[in-house]
Amino acid sequence: MSAISIRKVQxxxxxxxxxxxxxxxxxxxxxxLIAYYALVFIVPFYRAIWLSFQxxxxxxxxxxxxxxxxxxxxxxxxxxxxxxVTLVFSxxxxxxxxxxxxxxxxxxxxxxxxxxxxxxxLFYIPVVVPGIVSILLxxxxxxxxxxxxxxxxxxxxxxxxxxxxxxxxxxxxxIAMVVWANLGGAAIIFFxxxxxxxxxxxxAAKLDGAGLWRQTINIIIPLLRPxxxxxxxxSVIGTVQxxxxxxxxxxxxxxxxxxxxxxxxLGFKTLNLGYGATVSIxxxxxxxxxxxxQVQRFMTKQS
Amino acid sequence: MRNLNRRHFLKTTTxxxxxxxxxxxxxxxxxxxxPTPVPTEEPTLIGxxxxxxxxxxxxxxxxxDSFRKSAEAYVAAGNxxxxxxxxxxxxxxxxxxxxxxxxxxxxxxxxxxTDWYVATxxxxxxxxxxxxxxxxxxxxxxxxxxxxSTIAMPEGSIYYLPYLAGVRSAxxxxxxxxxxAQGIDPESLATWEDLVEAGKQLTVMxxxxxxxxxxxxxxxxxxxVKTWIWQVxxxxxxxxxxxxKLSSPEGEAAVQRLVELVSGDxxxxxxxxxxxxxxxEVWNQGKIAxxxxxxxxxxxxxxxxxxxxxPTPTLAEMVNDVLxxxxxxxxxxxxRLADNDEKRxxxxxxxxxxxSADALIDVTNQYSGLICSKALYDDxxxxxxxxxxxxxxxxxxxxxxxxxxxxxxxxxxxxxxEIDRALRGEISIQxxxxxxxxxxxxxxxxxxxxxxx
Numbered sequence: 001m002s003a004i005s006i007r008k009v010q011x012x013x014x015x016x017x018x019x020x021x022x023x024x025x026x027x028x029x030x031x032x033l034i035a036y037y038a039l040v041f042i043v044p045f046y047r048a049i050w051l052s053f054q055x056x057x058x059x060x061x062x063x064x065x066x067x068x069x070x071x072x073x074x075x076x077x078x079x080x081x082x083x084x085v086t087l088v089f090s091x092x093x094x095x096x097x098x099x100x101x102x103x104x105x106x107x108x109x110x111x112x113x114x115x116x117x118x119x120x121x122l123f124y125i126p127v128v129v130p131g132i133v134s135i136l137l138x139x140x141x142x143x144x145x146x147x148x149x150x151x152x153x154x155x156x157x158x159x160x161x162x163x164x165x166x167x168x169x170x171x172x173x174x175i176a177m178v179v180w181a182n183l184g185g186a187a188i189i190f191f192x193x194x195x196x197x198x199x200x201x202x203x204a205a206k207l208d209g210a211g212l213w214r215q216t217i218n219i220i221i222p223l224l225r226p227x228x229x230x231x232x233x234x235s236v237i238g239t240v241q242x243x244x245x246x247x248x249x250x251x252x253x254x255x256x257x258x259x260x261x262x263x264x265x266l267g268f269k270t271l272n273l274g275y276g277a278t279v280s281i282x283x284x285x286x287x288x289x290x291x292x293x294q295v296q297r298f299m300t301k302q303s
Numbered sequence: 304m305r306n307l308n309r310r311h312f313l314k315t316t317t318x319x320x321x322x323x324x325x326x327x328x329x330x331x332x333x334x335x336x337x338p339t340p341v342p343t344e345e346p347t348l349i350g351x352x353x354x355x356x357x358x359x360x361x362x363x364x365x366x367x368d369s370f371r372k373s374a375e376a377y378v379a380a381g382n383x384x385x386x387x388x389x390x391x392x393x394x395x396x397x398x399x400x401x402x403x404x405x406x407x408x409x410x411x412x413x414x415x416x417t418d419w420y421v422a423t424x425x426x427x428x429x430x431x432x433x434x435x436x437x438x439x440x441x442x443x444x445x446x447x448x449x450x451x452s453t454i455a456m457p458e459g460s461i462y463y464l465p466y467l468a469g470v471r472s473a474x475x476x477x478x479x480x481x482x483x484a485q486g487i488d489p490e491s492l493a494t495w496e497d498l499v500e501a502g503k504q505l506t507v508m509x510x511x512x513x514x515x516x517x518x519x520x521x522x523x524x525x526x527x528v529k530t531w532i533w534q535v536x537x538x539x540x541x542x543x544x545x546x547x548k549l550s551s552p553e554g555e556a557a558v559q560r561l562v563e564l565v566s567g568d569x570x571x572x573x574x575x576x577x578x579x580x581x582x583x584e585v586w587n588q589g590k591i592a593x594x595x596x597x598x599x600x601x602x603x604x605x606x607x608x609x610x611x612x613x614p615t616p617t618l619a620e621m622v623n624d625v626l627x628x629x630x631x632x633x634x635x636x637x638x639r640l641a642d643n644d645e646k647r648x649x650x651x652x653x654x655x656x657x658x659s660a661d662a663l664i665d666v667t668n669q670y671s672g673l674i675c676s677k678a679l680y681d682d683x684x685x686x687x688x689x690x691x692x693x694x695x696x697x698x699x700x701x702x703x704x705x706x707x708x709x710x711x712x713x714x715x716x717x718x719x720x721e722i723d724r725a726l727r728g729e730i731s732i733q734x735x736x737x738x739x740x741x742x743x744x745x746x747x748x749x750x751x752x753x754x755x756x
Contacts, residue, residue, distance in 0.1 A: 057423045058405040060753045078717065078742075144576060146588055160512070165578040167727065252578045253720050253729070268398045269714035271422040272749055 051277035058273065069278035079279060081254050082262040083286075089171060089258060090239040097179045098231055101186035102224075106216065108187070109194045120191065124184035131181070135248045138177040139164070142249075170251020178245055186231055193227040194220060229298045236290050240283060259283050346389040347371055350378035354646055355385050356653065359400075359410040362390035365602070365669035366414060366632075372665065373656040377649075384649050404428055404638075411637050411650050412657075414466065417453040418630040422713035422750040425454060425462045430636040432461040435651050447702035450631055450675040455542070455709045463633035464658055465675035467666070469597030470628035472526035472615060473701050474673075476600050479609030481505055481515070481592040489611065494619040498593070499564065502571035505592035513573035516591045520561055521572060521579045523595035524726065525719035525739075526629050531557035533706060534621040540708040545751050547710070547743035549718070550736040558725055558732045565726045574727060579719070598697050602671030602690050612671070612693060614700045625706040631675060634658070660684075667691040673698040710743075711750035717742045 052069055054062035073079050108119045126134060141148045142163040150160040164170050197220060205215050221228075243260045250256050257265075259279060266276035344362055349371065360370040367390045374386035389410065391399070397419055403409040420428055436442065439461060443451060450465035475498065477489045485504055492498045502518025520527055528549065532539050537553035540546070548554075564571045577585040583600065585591050589608055594600070595615060604610040617624060634654055640647035656662055663679045671690035674680070680698060685691040712718075718739035725735035 055749055055752055057750075057753050058401040059423045059427050060755075063752060077738075144581060144585065160575075162575045165574055165576075165581060167729070250580060252574070252580070253724050253727070254717075265714060265716070268402075269716070270746060271401065271713050272746065275749075 048277045048280055051274055052281050054274040054277075056273045057271040062274070065274065069275050072275060073278055073282055078254070078257075078262065079259075079282075082257050082259045085171065085254070085256065086240055086258040086260075089175060089242075090236060092172075093175045093178055093239050094232060094235045096175065097182060097186060097235065098228065100179060101183055101231075102190050102221075104183060104187040105190035105194055106212075106220070108191055110212075116191075120184075120188060123187050126181045127184040129181075131244055132248070134177065134181050135245055138173070138180075139249055142173055164249060164251050167251065167253050167255040170249075170255045173251070174245050174249050174256060177249065178239075178242070189227060189231065190224065193224045197223050225298075225301065229294065233291055233294050236294070237287055240287055240290075259286075344390040346387050349374045349386040349388065350382075350384050352378070352383035352385045354383060354649055355387070356412065356646065356649060357387045357389065357410040358412040358414075358653075359389050359391055359396060360414045361396055361632075362392050365666055368669065369657060369662055369666045370414070373653055373659075373662055376662075377653050377656055382649060382652070386653070401428070407639065409637050409639075411640060411646065412654055413635050413637070414632055415635060416630045416632055417463070418715075419713060420463075421454055421709075421711050422746070422753070424457070424754050426457045426460065428635070428638070429462045430638050430640050430647070432464065432636065435647075436461075436464065436655060445678045446675050447677050447698070447705075449702055449705040449707070452709070453631055453707045455711075463635045464654060466632045466634050466658065467663075467670065467672050467674045468628060468631035469599035469672045470626075470631075470697075470701060470705075471597040472523035472530060472595050473626040473628040473705065474595070474598040474612045474697055475615045476586075476594055476596065476598065476604075476610055476612045478586075478589065478592045479611050480607065481589075483609075489613050492613065492616050495560075495616050496619050498616050499571065502564070502593055503569045506569070506571050513570070513576050514590065516572040516576055516585075518564060518571040518593040519577055519582055519586075519591050520564055520595050521577060521723075521726075522582045523629075524561055524579070524722045525715060526627055527561065527595065528554060528557040528722060529708070530615075530625070530627045531560065531618060533625045533627065534618050534623055536622045540710050542709055545711065545744075545747045545756065547712075547740050547747060549739050549743075550733065554736050555732050558722060558735065561722070561726055562732065566728060579723060597672065598694070599670065599672035601693060602669060612697055614697060614704075624704055626701055626704045627707070628701065628705050664688060664691065667694050670694070673701060675702075677702075710747060711754065711756075712743050712746045713750070714746070715743065 051062070053064060053066060055065050055069075056062040104119075104123055108116050108123075111119065144150065144160070144162050144165050147163070149163070154160055162169060163173050201219060202215055205219055210218065240258075241260055242258070243264065246256050246258050246261045247264070250261075260283070263276050263279045263283065266279060267273050270276075344367065356374075358370050358374065360366050367388070370388050374388055378384060378386065396415065400409070400413070400415055400419060401423070433439070437445075439451070439459065442461065446465055450468075451461070453465075454463070456462060475489075479489075482489050482501075482505070485501075487501050487504065489501075492501055499518060502516075505515065505517035506513065507515035507517075529539055532549070532551065532553045535553050535556070537551055539549050539551070539554065541548075565574070572591075577591060582591065582594060583596060586594055586596070586600070587605060587608075589605075598612050601610045601612050615626065634657060636647070636650050636654065640650055658676065660676070660679055660682050663674050663676055664682060664684050665688075667674065667685065667688040667690045669689070671693055673694060679685060680695045685695050721730075721735040721739040721742070724730045725732045730738075
C-alpha cells in the first residue's frame with residue numbers, strides 16, 4: 001500500500017471517529033447558544049445597521065434616507081464634541097484606574113496575610129455597592145455649597161469648589177467616582193497576578209540588591225503585561241459604553257455628554273432613532289479599531 | 304524625623320481616613336432635610352373586576368394620589384374593573400412611552416407631557432377623543448382654551464386631555480422669608496426690570512463669593528428667550544415653513560438680559576452656586592431668593608422658606624402680553640381601546656373622574672401648580688384647599704396669556720445648553736443662537752419629514 005493510500009485510509013478513519021464522537025446534546029447546546037447569540041446580538045446589530053439608513057421615530061413608517069445620516073455624523077459638531085469627551089474620559093479614567101489599582105495591589109501584597117484580606121475586602125466594597133447608590137452618594141458628596149467635600153475643604157480653609165456645576169470640573173468628578181467604584185475589582189486581578197509571580201524570582205532579585213522599585217519595574221510589570229492588556233481592552237469598551245454615571249451626574253453644558261449619552265438622547269428624547277443608530281455604529285467602529293490596535297500591539301510585544 | 308514604618312503608616316492612614324469621614328458626615332446633620340431620591344413605588348392594584356386597566360403616572364406624589372383615588376372611586380361605584388396604577392419616574396416614563404406604544408404594550412391611561420409628542424404624528428400615538436369626552440366646543444368651555452392648542456392636532460381633533468402644569472418660566476417663585484426680610488413685596492414687581500432690581504437687592508456676597516442668588520433664571524433660560532422675543536413683537540418659529548430663527552436682534556437682546564444676571568455689573572446668580580441641574584436643590588437650601596422653575600415648586604419647598612408665586616413680570620418694553628409655559632401634563636388613552644368598547648368606556652369614565660372638579664380640588668391640597676380646568680376655579684371649594692387660592696390666582700393670570708409655537712422638536716435641551724454656554728462666556732451670544740437655530744432647524748426638518756408636512 002502506498003504512502004498516499006495509507007494517509008487516505010487514516011484520514012477516513014479519523015473523520016469516522018470524529019463523527020462517532022459528536023454528542024447530540026453538544027450539538028443541541030451549541031445550536032441553542034448560536035440561536036441565543038443571533039437573537040441578542042446579530043439580529044439587533046443588523047437591525048441597527050438597517051436603521052442607520054432610515055428616519056424613524058418608533059411610530060411612523062421608517063423613511064429611507066440613504067447615506068444622509070452618515071454624512072450628517074461627519075459634519076455634526078455635537079458628535080465630535082461627544083467623541084472628544086468620551087476620549088478624554090476613557091484615557092484619563094483608564095490611566096488613573098490602572099495606576100491606582102496596580103499601586104493598591106502592590107501595596108496590599110506587601111502586607112501580612114490577615115491584613116491583605118482586610119484591605120482587599122475594603123477596596124472591594126464599592127464594587128458590590130449598586131451603581132445607582134454609588135452615583136447618588138457621590139452626587140451628595142459633590143453638592144455645591146453644603147456638600148460633604150466642600151464642607152471638608154472649608155473646614156481646612158480651602159476654597160469651596162463648584163464640582164458638578166463647573167464645565168471644567170464635572171468630567172473629573174465623574175472620573176474620580178468611576179475610579180473609586182471600580183478600583184477594587186481591578187486591584188484584585190492585579191493582586192492575583194502578582195501572587196502568580198514566582199517568589200524565587202523576586203528573592204533572587206532581592207539578593208542581587210534590587211529594591212521594591214527595581215523589582216516592580218524590571219520583574220513585576222513585565223510579567224503582568226497580559227493583565228494590563230486585558231484591563232485596557234475591557235476598560236476601553238466599558239468606559240466608552242458607560243451611561244448611568246454621565247446621565248445621573250451630568251455636568252453643565254456638553255461637558256459630560258459622551259457618545260453613549262448622545263445616542264440615548266437622539267433615540268429616546270429627540271425621537272431620531274435612525275440618526276441615533278448611526279452614531280452607535282460609529283461607536284462600534286471606534287471600539288473595534290481600539291481593540292484591534294491593542295491586540296496588535298500586544299501580539300507584537302509578545303512576539 | 305522618625306522613619307515611617309509599615310505599621311505606623313497603616314495606623315496613621317486609617318486614623319486619618321476615619322477622622323475625615325467622621326468630620327465630613329458629622330457636620331452634615333442638616334442634610335437630612337434635603338430631598339432624598341427614592342426608588343419608584345410599587346404598582347397599586349385596585350379592584351378585583353374582570354376588565355383589567357393599567358394607568359401610568361409620573362411618580363410625583365400629588366399625581367399618583369389623584370390617579371389612585373380616581374381608580375378607587377370608580378371601583379367603589381361598583382364597576383367591574385381591576386385597575387393597576389403604576390408610578391414611573393419622569394425620565395423612565397419619557398423613555399418608555401413611545402417604544403411601548405410602538406410595541407402595543409402601553410398602558411390604557413397615561414400621563415405624559417405635551418413636548419414629548421411633538422416630533423411625531425400624534426394621531427398615531429393615542430386614541431382620538433372626539434366626542435368621547437364631549438365636543439371640542441364643550442371642552443373649550445370648561446378648560447382654558449390655550450391648553451388645547453399646545454400641539455398641532457391633525458384636523459383639529461382632540462388626542463389629549465389637558466390636566467395640569469408647572470408652567471416653568473411663566474411663573475416666578477420667590478422665597479417669602481427673604482423678600483420680607485428685605486422689605487420687598489413681590490406682588491409690587493410690575494415689570495421684569497423691577498424683578499431684576501429686587502434680585503440685586505436680595506443677592507448676598509460673602510467674601511467675594513455669592514452665598515445667596517437673588518434671581519436665578521438658569522432652569523428657564525431658553526423659555527425666557529422665547530417669551531421675550533414674543534413680548535417685544537418678534538417671532539422665533541414659522542409654523543408654515545418650520546423655520547426656527549432665534550438669531551435676531553430680539554433674540555440677542557433676550558440672551559443679553561440673561562448674561563447681565565450672570566456676569567453683569569451686579570450679578571444675581573453665580574454658576575459657582577447653582578446650575579440649571581442643581582437650581583432646585585440650592586433653592587431648597589434657602590440659597591436662591593427667586594427662580595423661574597415653575598409654580599409646582601411652591602408645594603415642594605420647605606415650609607420655612609414661605610414660598611410664593613407671581614406671574615413672571617413682563618418686560619417694560621412689552622408690546623405683546625404673552626407667556627410661554629413650556630409644556631403641560633396631559634392624560635391620554637391607548638389607541639388599542641378603539642377595538643374594545645367596554646374597556647374604552649371604563650377608561651373614558653376613569654379619565655373623566657381624574658378631571659372632575661372633586662378630583663382636581665383634591666389635587667390642590669398637595670399640588671401648587673396650575674390646573675387646566677377653567678370651571679374648577681369657579682368652584683368655591685377651591686379657596687379652602689392648601690394650594691387652591693395660589694393655584695387659582697396664578698392660573699387665571701397666566702393661562703389666558705399663554706402662547707405655544709406648535710413646533711416639532713421634542714428635545715430642545717441642546718438649544719438650551721447653547722444659551723447656557725453663552726451665559727458662562729464660553730461662546731458669544733451670536734454663536735449660541737446660531738448653534739441653537741442650526742440644531743432646532745435640523746431636528747424640525749427631520750420631524751416634518753416623518754410626519755409628512
